[in-house]
Amino acid sequence: DIVMTQSPLSLPVTPGEPASISCRSSQSLLHSNGYKYVNWYLHKPGQSPQLLIYLASIRASGVPDRFTGSESGTDFTLKISRVEAEDVGVYYCMQPLQTPYTFGQGTKLEIK
């Protein structure tokens, strides 16, 4: 199985400040179509997880442009340019390249 390793696991952030979450895959997530198959999700308390980014860098519909996904090899990054109070929750990376699909451990973002 492909292992997804996230860091940090806890991320206290002051509102208005940037935040960055890293995710490393145990093997290449490059599909034959040229895309890297990594998604990012935010799980807010009391809600179902919501898709933020797919194919490593494509923002899902309705996601604010302060969220950006990037990649370099097997390293993937989710950046929030200016954290807002509504961004609190647990962020997960996930690989949907091959089954079994696997998730990172999650990064809990909290407001300082």
Add this chain to the structure above:
Amino acid sequence: QVQLQQSGPGLVKPSQTLSLTCAISGDSVSSNSVAWNWIRQSPSRGLEWLGRTYYRSKWYNDYTVSVKSRITINPDTSKNQFSLQLNSVTPEDTAVYYCVRESTGSNFDYWGQGTLVTVSS
């Protein structure tokens, strides 16, 4: 707008079968461009993908190895829904279960509301 509505019991006894249903609106379980997944979340395991069903001229299933001997995901075209059955459950199967649509690009774009299933006598 796609909506996924989950139903099923929140309490299951050990050794019995966990059964959940996910009713689909705004899409078709028989669509040949999407897949229908079950994912669960627990404090000990985090988010865990369980399996999926999808139609590409015929029906296919994929399951994660850890539950492969106990799991069945079935489509129901007459009711436009799909189901999860997990046999011989133990307290380790206690989790919030989600049904999820997987669309083009393998993104999980629509999620059910989640069902907390507790395995306890």
